Amino acid sequence: MTRLEMGPALLFCPGDRPDRFEKAADRADAVILDLEDAVGGDSKSAARDAIRTATLDPLRTMVRVSGAGSAGFDDDLAAVADSPFRTVMLAKAESVHDVDRVVAAVRGVRVVVLCETARGVLAAESLAAHAQVVGLMWGAEDLVASLGGTSSHDETGAYREVARHARSRILLAAGAFGRTAIDAIRTDIADLEGAHAEALDAAASGFGAKAAIHPNHVEPYRRAFAPSPAQHDEARRILAAAEATPGVFSFEGRMVDEPILRHARSVVERAEALGG
Template identity: 35%
Template structure:
């Protein structure tokens, strides 16, 4: 999954458009995009969205944060309809992940479901930044870790999180810690949304930088952001050709720790990178 498109949980119209688009996954949102007075109605709407015919596009649901007292009501409304995953906002550490996993285990048993993926948004509070290296082995449902800057700005008391589409240092720190934390946990790192709506070159730049640095996907808030994100996270023909060359060289020399390709020394980390490229390419074919 390369692109995660947020869809307000109270907008059937936006869901219809998004489900006909090219996003690899939708995040049906019960949190920030839904007013407090509309939460109950949105739960019913999201339940109906989950029952709509599905293709290859995954459907995740972002529930309200654990400290709101609304999480269980959200889960009770959506879990009978087997979402592909649950997005947990304002996750402050492994204890929050365990609590959600405990809730999910009960709903999975009740409705005869398999394990539900968890995508945790792990940088939305100041406290969360101090636990990002502690997620390894906490629960097998953890599929990915996403960073976010909007709520973090409020938590830090910052006046802004970026200028001219460049994040300020505290937010770059959060981004980088999320990336490292996800790698340490062995899960997918998901880049935050691009807040610039109309300049797709900024979306493209952010997505390319995210993939370059090791993120495996990016969240988006507008359907027109999906295409540049999907392109950025799809291996190019040159990358695939390089990966095949590396894997072929090691296959021909199975006991070698280092091989020579095009006059350069290539070692085992390159082989692992080549396998990751081929895995990503295979998923897009």
């Protein structure tokens, strides 16, 4: 149990909208049923009941629960324990103790830690080392808010340096411990070109998935994570050449060594996983 394998496009769905559960599952690779930010205080109880009775595929569904410091944390965990789902996204994860509380409450659970506070980002390595953690995600808006800031993006629309640092740290921690790194949501719903570009960078950097808050982002994400036919063909030819030529060799004017071979293997694996 080391990695989350649900596909590249993960779609959040409010836990108090069971009428949307199946639609979200049809649109995305996996659904994140949300008991935290997407659900108002008056609807929390109804959302937990909806989670308990949901009939989605457990292998393609996770539940985001409130942070360990929230009043509804234990109630969220109780709802998951009574449900068919065993993958939990822990909001505002900040310590191994937070993960231990999830593990104690939900038998057989797999945990995705959402590092979206300063403490959570600084704890990324210890969180990634936990045996029940399969993935790490980062969140820009909550992170900047936890620092007293007002925006994760600068006037050009690019992430501020602190957000880029957090993104890199979560990616490195996930990679160091063999977990899946999940890139943050994109808040600009209408900018599909930007969503595709951001997902392209995520895939090229080593993220295994990207989360979405709107179904319109699913297609750009999938397209970004799927290697092109030309990339897939080149990767296969590099690997075939490596079988005939041990050690470092030249391929179409480029030097190929073990890091390049690992890149090629990653391309082939992603292409095959996505039906390429």
